[in-house]
Amino acid sequence: MTAATELPQILVIDDEMGPRESLRMLLKPNYQVHTADCVEAGLKLLKEKQPDTIVMDIRMPGMSGIEGLRQIREIDPNLSVIMLTGFGALDTAKEALRLGANDYISKPFDAHEMQQVIDRNVERTRAHRTSENAAAEIKELNNRLLQQLAQKERLAALGQASAEFVHDLGNPLTIVWGYVQLLARRLEKSEEDESASSVKELKIIEQHVRTCRELLTMWQSYGNVEASPPKQISVSGILCEVLKGIAPMATESGVELNVTICQDPCTLLGDAVQISRAIQNVVVNAVQASADKKGKVTVVCAQKDFYVDLRIEDTGAGIQPTQLPRIFDPYFTTKQAKSGTGLGLYITKKVVEDHNGSIKVDSTHGVGTVFTIRLPLSAS
Ligand SMILES: Nc1ncnc2c1ncn2[C@@H]1O[C@H](COP(=O)(O)OP(=O)(O)OP(=O)(O)O)[C@@H](O)[C@H]1O
Ligand SMILES: [Mg+2]
Known part of the structure; x- marks a missing residue:
């Protein structure tokens, strides 16, 4: 034009x-x-x-x-x-x-008349085109707003559904929690040799059931004005716990898990449950993406001057360039068949940003993906 x-x-x-x-x-x-x-x-x-x-x-x-x-x-x-x-x-x-x-x-x-008529008509065409452009822009803006509204409505509906879900899940989880503890104590006292490894595995289950309970508590208090006060937490410690929980899933899927975690506790002021779920989402995605190829997931936790970098690299399917800008959007998922919700990375990004950190992704379709989570540490 x-x-x-x-x-x-x-x-x-x-x-x-x-x-x-x-x-x-x-x-x-x-x-x-x-x-x-x-x-x-x-x-x-x-x-x-x-x-x-x-x-x-x-x-x-x-x-x-x-x-x-x-x-x-x-x-x-x-x-x-x-x-x-x-x-x-x-x-x-x-x-x-x-x-x-x-x-x-x-x-x-007549030359003068011709000039006048043409000027008038050029004006007319241009006015039409300008108003057409403006109309197209308004239409596009309107579409964008409608999309955002639909997304907000879905989040609101999810809010209602999750309140009921949290309520319903509380009871059975308390029962499981009770029995897991009972079994753990019983095994600890038992004399048999094989019980040693069972105790270890049961401890992991216990740890993760505890996380579930904490998550439920967090969801129940969601919307309360007073959020739980931040505490000094160790990012490398949380990462270790997350990886312990995911290791069996990786083995089961034929995915090799390589881990390098720095000695430093990497302390920051924050919420351990939130950071744990943020990391877990990314590592689970990496394992899931590598399962078909029986690939490799490499997790590195490195402390730099005032921050810690968590690098989660996989040799999985990679992300298509057209999909890359959408992966942090709520409900964006390519795992419909595997009942993915598309909320994992959305939650991760939110938690990381709530802790003043950032998340970066680099992916080559068919080759693999690297996520880097950077979190600022507390001054020691
Ligand atoms: N490491 C990865 N390799 C390839 N694709 C990925 C990777 N991580 C995320 N994705 C893509 O981003 C999408 C969104 O991820 P997200 O964790 O938000 O949701 P999900 O994994 O699909 O569902 P859920 O987390 O509920 O199981 C995934 O469906 C997938 O297409
Ligand atoms: Mg996910």
Whole structure:
């Protein structure tokens, strides 16, 4: 589309060289002029140049100006078309106006009048295009708002559903918690050799059931004005616990899990349950993405000056470039068949940002993905 500051473009369609060339000479100082000696050539130029106004003779051999007008209207209903009529051919001029021409000028034309009519019609086309652009922008904005609203409504519905879910889950979880503890104590006292490894496994179950209970408590208090006060927590310690829980899942899926965790506790002021779920989401995704290829997941926790970097790298399926900008959106999932909710990374990003950190992703489709979570540490 022509920018408003550029010279307006005029397309002249006339089979007679005389009027065509005199129009070109007349208009050249103020307009970019394109000319065609028949309607077919004119239509081709119309598509290429997108002129602001067309000046077209009515009577031409081959396709007439009237037929040309009909075809122009199909291509661009808002483009100004001025018809050139023979002297005294008022009826033809009226017919052209009835069929959608915007103006007409009789031959031989007056140069000053021609200039005025063209200016008026260029203005008209441009006003139409501007309002069309504005309408398209408003439509796009409207679509975006509707999408955001739909997302908010889904989150609100989820809020209601999760309140009931949290309530319902509380009771069975308390029972499991009780029995796990009972079994753990019983095994600890037992004399048999194999009980040692069972105790270890049961401890892991116990730890994760505890996390579930803490998550439930957190969800129950969600929306309360007073959030739980932040505490000094160890990021490397939390990562160790998360990986202990995920290791059996990786083994089960044939995924090799390599871990390097720095010695430093990497302490920050925050919420352990939240950080744990944030890390867990990313590591679980990495294992899930690598399962089909029986790939590798490498987790590195490295402390730098004032922050800690958690790098979770996998050799899994990778993420398609078109999907990459959407992975942190709530409900974006490619795991519909595996009942993925698409909330994992959304939650992770929120938790990381609540702790003044950042999350970065780098992925090559078919090769693998690296997520880096950076969290600022407390001054020691
Ligand atoms: N390591 C990864 N490799 C490839 N794709 C990934 C990886 N991590 C995330 N994705 C893509 O991002 C999407 C969103 O991830 P997210 O964790 O938010 O939801 P999900 O894993 O699909 O569902 P849920 O977390 O509820 O199981 C995934 O469906 C997947 O397409
Ligand atoms: Mg996930």
